[in-house]
Amino acid sequence: MKAIVIGAGLAGSEAALQLAKQGIYVDLYEMRPDKQTGAHKTGNFAEFVCSNSLGSYDITNASGLLKHEMEFLGSELMPLIMESQVPAGGALAIDRVLFSKKVTDKILSNPLIKVIRQEVNSINTDIPTIISSGPLTSESLSKSIKEFLGENYLYFFDAIAPIIEKNSINFDKAFYLNRYNKGNKDYINCPMNKEEYENFYNILINSPKIELKSFEKNAKFFEGCLPIEVIASRGVDSLRFGPLKPVGLIDERTGITNYAVVQLRQDDKQANLYNLVGFQTNLKWGSQKELIQSIPGLENANIVRYGVMHRNTFINSPKTLNSALQSRKNPNIFFAGQITGTEGYTESIASGLLAGINMARYINNKPLLKLPNETMLGALMSYIAYEGHTSFQPINSNWGIMPPVNADKKILKNKKLKNELLADRAIETLKNFLNTI
Numbered sequence: 001m002k003a004i005v006i007g008a009g010l011a012g013s014e015a016a017l018q019l020a021k022q023g024i025y026v027d028l029y030e031m032r033p034d035k036q037t038g039a040h041k042t043g044n045f046a047e048f049v050c051s052n053s054l055g056s057y058d059i060t061n062a063s064g065l066l067k068h069e070m071e072f073l074g075s076e077l078m079p080l081i082m083e084s085q086v087p088a089g090g091a092l093a094i095d096r097v098l099f100s101k102k103v104t105d106k107i108l109s110n111p112l113i114k115v116i117r118q119e120v121n122s123i124n125t126d127i128p129t130i131i132s133s134g135p136l137t138s139e140s141l142s143k144s145i146k147e148f149l150g151e152n153y154l155y156f157f158d159a160i161a162p163i164i165e166k167n168s169i170n171f172d173k174a175f176y177l178n179r180y181n182k183g184n185k186d187y188i189n190c191p192m193n194k195e196e197y198e199n200f201y202n203i204l205i206n207s208p209k210i211e212l213k214s215f216e217k218n219a220k221f222f223e224g225c226l227p228i229e230v231i232a233s234r235g236v237d238s239l240r241f242g243p244l245k246p247v248g249l250i251d252e253r254t255g256i257t258n259y260a261v262v263q264l265r266q267d268d269k270q271a272n273l274y275n276l277v278g279f280q281t282n283l284k285w286g287s288q289k290e291l292i293q294s295i296p297g298l299e300n301a302n303i304v305r306y307g308v309m310h311r312n313t314f315i316n317s318p319k320t321l322n323s324a325l326q327s328r329k330n331p332n333i334f335f336a337g338q339i340t341g342t343e344g345y346t347e348s349i350a351s352g353l354l355a356g357i358n359m360a361r362y363i364n365n366k367p368l369l370k371l372p373n374e375t376m377l378g379a380l381m382s383y384i385a386y387e388g389h390t391s392f393q394p395i396n397s398n399w400g401i402m403p404p405v406n407a408d409k410k411i412l413k414n415k416k417l418k419n420e421l422l423a424d425r426a427i428e429t430l431k432n433f434l435n436t437i
């Protein structure tokens, strides 16, 4: 019994390990390092390409609940994430190099997984295959997938935030603090007064951007990862109400809330590197340097990675997949990861987990798992497989996709209590569901 997995990214790595756990032999194809995607930097598996944060681990947060469900379902990557954590306030952030190495070692040492360092150019629909080639799927494979699905691809764009060296930050101006004083003082904050903000804003809106290629011109941006120049184009205050919002960041030295604040989050275990939170950008590199160095505290910032913007590919899942991530056209073919329209690191790993479990069940002639909508993963899968979408766009885990919970109106008005109820129901439902299979 053998399956093919295309792409050893977040979803493909989890899927391959799930298959192997069920005794299935896996041919895992990965084109890096010979052929890079434009965003990945190494040949290692499960590389985080932008932020090093997976969002919240709190079960009363939608993304946090998803992580707890993944642990329940036996995710192979979640324990490695926990072992690679770096401090990040309420967020679950990791040392990306350490994590990727752990995943690579785990896969390479698994006797059931054969790693083939090669670009896949076309799909062989006769062999059970999970396609987890990600938002930056190579061109030849994209073409083959398009031919297989007979559906048009959709495109949109994500952008990567710059990373700087901590020892180049001026701490006479910058200060450590987490928003609303939550947890430790993990974040570095660069405060701006009105004049400094306006100077920053003017540099930003007048900076040249990198020309998009002709096929990228009709860019559809994912709202959660908009480039700062796109946010800025919506009005002078849009950044102050977005990634540069100063609320909950009272500067202890002055006792004031500043006009705007740029936050930096730890990016590596040693805390040498920090990324600029929400600072995804497609500005030319010279302009990025000028812009970053106009921020108080970052006058001498040493930029170790500049922001870039990339094509991001996903399939029309509502027309092509069922909620078990299996192709409606050919039961041998499953999709997993961002290419299915589940947006985000956590979501990509989660769909790899489900695709791996379901492919093993398919090979073993067992019914596929279609998780209940009361679970976050089940709700996500139902969302992407829902045929009624008029315009399908990728989606993160969120409470809005789950069926409402029955409770007293007073409780439902309290967001925290409502989320607690939804999370309790999700875990209970998942437990019961797993007992029935």
Ligand SMILES: Cc1cc2nc3c(=O)[nH]c(=O)nc-3n(C[C@H](O)[C@H](O)[C@H](O)COP(=O)(O)OP(=O)(O)OC[C@H]3O[C@@H](n4cnc5c(N)ncnc54)[C@H](O)[C@@H]3O)c2cc1C
Pocket: 006, 007, 008, 009, 010, 011, 012, 029, 030, 031, 032, 036, 037, 039, 040, 046, 047, 048, 049, 050, 051, 052, 053, 054, 118, 119, 120, 121, 132, 133, 134, 135, 136, 137, 138, 141, 158, 159, 160, 225, 309, 310, 311, 312, 336, 337, 338, 339, 343, 344, 345, 346, 348, 349
């Ligand atoms: C630029 C960018 C920034 C992003 N930033 C964030 C972020 O900050 N936070 C967040 O939550 N999400 C982010 N995302 C979204 C998403 O979470 C990540 O892209 C995530 O890595 C997707 O996981 P995946 O497994 O689907 O794809 P990937 O992790 O990209 O894995 C796909 C793998 O397939 C390989 N591959 C591609 N084509 C072939 C082929 N033909 N043959 C063999 N191998 C192939 C690739 O080399 C890659 O290793 C970002 C996406 C992009 C593109």
